[in-house]
Amino acid sequence: xxxxxxxxxxxxxxxxxxxxxxxxxxxxxxxxxxxxxxxxxxxxxxxxxxxxxxxxxxxxxxxxxxxxxxxxxxxxxxxxxxxxxxxxxxxxxxxxxxxxxxxxxxxxxxxxxxxxxxxxxxxxxxxxxxxxxxxxxxxxxxxxxxxxxxxxxxxxxxxxxxxxxxxxxxxxxxxxxxxxxxxxxxxxxxxxxxxxxxxxxxxxxxxxxxxxxxxxxxxxxxxxxxxxxxxxxxxxxxxxxxxxxxxxxxxxxxxxxxxxxxxxxxxxxxxxxxxxxxxxxxxxxxxxxxxxxxxxxxxxxxxxxxxxxxxx
Amino acid sequence: xxxxxxxxxxxxxxxxxxxxxxxxxxxxxxxxxxxxxxxxxxxxxxxxxxxxxxxxxxxxxxxxxxxxxxxxxxxxxxxxxxxxxxxxxxxxxxxxxxxxxxxxxxxxxxxxxxxxxxxxxxxxxxxxxxxxxxxxxxxxxxxxxxxxxxxxxxxxxxxxxxxxxxxxxxxxxxxxxxxxxxxxxxxxxxxxxxxxxxxxxxxxxxxxxxxxxxxxxxxxxxxxxxxxxxxxxxxxxxxxxxxxxxxxxxxxxxxxxxxxxxxxxxxxxxxxxxxxxxxxxxxxxxxxxxxxxxxxxxxxx
Numbered sequence: 001x002x003x004x005x006x007x008x009x010x011x012x013x014x015x016x017x018x019x020x021x022x023x024x025x026x027x028x029x030x031x032x033x034x035x036x037x038x039x040x041x042x043x044x045x046x047x048x049x050x051x052x053x054x055x056x057x058x059x060x061x062x063x064x065x066x067x068x069x070x071x072x073x074x075x076x077x078x079x080x081x082x083x084x085x086x087x088x089x090x091x092x093x094x095x096x097x098x099x100x101x102x103x104x105x106x107x108x109x110x111x112x113x114x115x116x117x118x119x120x121x122x123x124x125x126x127x128x129x130x131x132x133x134x135x136x137x138x139x140x141x142x143x144x145x146x147x148x149x150x151x152x153x154x155x156x157x158x159x160x161x162x163x164x165x166x167x168x169x170x171x172x173x174x175x176x177x178x179x180x181x182x183x184x185x186x187x188x189x190x191x192x193x194x195x196x197x198x199x200x201x202x203x204x205x206x207x208x209x210x211x212x213x214x215x216x217x218x219x220x221x222x223x224x225x226x227x228x229x230x231x232x233x234x235x236x237x238x239x240x241x242x243x244x245x246x247x248x249x250x251x252x253x254x255x256x257x258x259x260x261x262x263x264x265x266x267x268x269x270x271x272x273x274x275x276x277x278x279x280x281x282x283x284x285x286x287x288x289x290x291x292x293x294x295x296x297x298x299x300x301x302x303x304x305x306x307x308x309x310x311x312x
Numbered sequence: 313x314x315x316x317x318x319x320x321x322x323x324x325x326x327x328x329x330x331x332x333x334x335x336x337x338x339x340x341x342x343x344x345x346x347x348x349x350x351x352x353x354x355x356x357x358x359x360x361x362x363x364x365x366x367x368x369x370x371x372x373x374x375x376x377x378x379x380x381x382x383x384x385x386x387x388x389x390x391x392x393x394x395x396x397x398x399x400x401x402x403x404x405x406x407x408x409x410x411x412x413x414x415x416x417x418x419x420x421x422x423x424x425x426x427x428x429x430x431x432x433x434x435x436x437x438x439x440x441x442x443x444x445x446x447x448x449x450x451x452x453x454x455x456x457x458x459x460x461x462x463x464x465x466x467x468x469x470x471x472x473x474x475x476x477x478x479x480x481x482x483x484x485x486x487x488x489x490x491x492x493x494x495x496x497x498x499x500x501x502x503x504x505x506x507x508x509x510x511x512x513x514x515x516x517x518x519x520x521x522x523x524x525x526x527x528x529x530x531x532x533x534x535x536x537x538x539x540x541x542x543x544x545x546x547x548x549x550x551x552x553x554x555x556x557x558x559x560x561x562x563x564x565x566x567x568x569x570x571x572x573x574x575x576x577x578x579x580x581x582x583x584x585x586x587x588x589x590x591x592x593x594x595x596x597x598x599x600x601x602x603x604x605x606x607x608x609x610x611x612x613x
Contacts, residue, residue, distance in 0.1 A: 085602035
């Protein structure tokens with residue numbers, strides 16, 4: 001029997017799963033869409049991973065990260081629950097110990113991590129607005145009638161990217177409609193969007209930071225060839241995009257679950273567990289907190305959201 | 313006859329002058345009614361009164377006024393313009409009286425502070441006392457007594473905040489207007505989150521000393537008084553904390569310029585959080601958690 005460690009990264013757009021062996025090498029990985037239902041996505045993920053996994057592997061650690069980390073952590077009985085930024089930094093330094101700058105654009109947030117000798121030195125993250133992130137690109141792709149997977153390749157065809165304001169999705173959208181109506185080619189508009197994401201990132205997240213190579217670009221948006229190209233062009237530096245760049249969070253959290261292994265064997269058979277959540281607005285005081293109650297097999301296990309801590 | 317009740321909204325400049333107003337008005341023999349700590353209901357009522365360009369902090373203010381209507385005889389809404397050249401307040405503070413007078417039908421008490429036109433704070437308070445039918449001398453004494461009392465309180469608060477600096481936990485300096493960070497609804501959650509993550513927050517506002525101000529290290533041309541006061545503490549505090557949290561509400565004009573400037577010059581880890589009406593706290597938690605994680609890792613070196 002071999003020991004395995006599972007990392008699950010549940011993002012706003014996609015859900016990623018990775019199983020590492022004791023040497024932190026990937027034995028299995030999967031990438032699926034979250035589609036607004038993290039519980040269902042993780043059930044599907046675990047089901048598929050279990051079917052494709054060789055039967056001599058036993059899971060001794062589960063880590064969860066990403067925006068649904070808390071919820072899924074409870075569901076799968078995780079031994080580590082950590083935010084995605086830390087997870088990403090750990091994943092990347094595992095593969096690129098010399099990395100100096102990590103550029104990362106995810107579905108709802110973007111961040112920059114500056115490292116020295118494998119340790120984080122500085123860091124920046126976008127504010128709570130999702131401008132210039134993956135969800136911005138996917139909503140624009142929908143508007144243009146293009147699959148998000150083809151976005152980057154189309155952008156590479158363009159020779160004259162149009163200028164688009166990317167500070168705000170609403171302004172970008174009116175820019176985009178205008179450019180389309182006056183007759184610009186679709187690929188030029190798409191290239192313009194990719195470039196605007198880069199400029200927006202460097203202006204918002206990268207302000208005042210020295211970007212030193214080696215530079216690693218990751219997160220879902222790193223799969224977009226157009227954005228990668230414009231990062232190279234604007235920074236005039238080589239950019240590393242790992243083949244597993246979209247899995248770095250899951251890898252990082254799997255490494256952490258290995259590190260903090262508690263000796264307890266875990267199962268991937270959560271597909272049959274009835275895991276339900278129930279949201280309601282508390283009426284006990286004028287704060288009207290949104291309380292989320294979580295049930296496992298119809299048994300209440302935890303609740304979140306109460307500001308006073310007295311209500312569950 | 314019952315005492316006249318004067319309402320004070322627990323928002324905006326309550327966090328600068330609340331104690332002063334209370335002490336002054338009580339000394340002159342009035343009953344002071346302070347609106348309760350912010351709740352979601354107060355925020356929602358404030359948003360209903362507000363227009364779309366007002367900042368969240370002003371919306372909160374209007375929510376507190378809304379609460380006070382019918383619970384007091386008059387509400388104190390001062391108009392504070394400046395404390396001298398290059399000591400301007402934000403336009404909201406300047407327009408506050410007119411905004412409230414237009415939105416609510418309730419008697420308002422007001423005073424003007426406009427030092428570039430020789431309207432000092434002391435003069436303003438004496439005028440306010442006289443407006444309430446009290447004598448000039450009596451008002452002046454009430455003012456000075458209140459100033460003394462408030463200064464004592466401030467010193468105490470400052471000392472407590474400075475004591476936190478000796479903690480072995482990670483220290484986050486929160487650069488924020490007190491009406492945001494000290495507010496029970498928007499700021500308290502952030503403070504709690506920081507504490508639950510095993511770090512502590514240092515309230516920059518509590519450290520301000522009016523006679524000490526070294527903002528020149530960052531810019532020689534700042535002119536918003538409240539921002540300038542905050543910037544002024546940075547030189548002496550920044551090496552004693554692990555990171556800086558810039559916390560502002562959307563859309564704050566002065567913060568958007570001053571904080572931007574600081575982020576480019578401060579050369580230490582910082583996090584910028586801008587809060588709006590959203591009720592989900594996941595984004596904020598992720599940012600704070602990762603920021604504190606990073607500070608923890610940095611310390612290991």
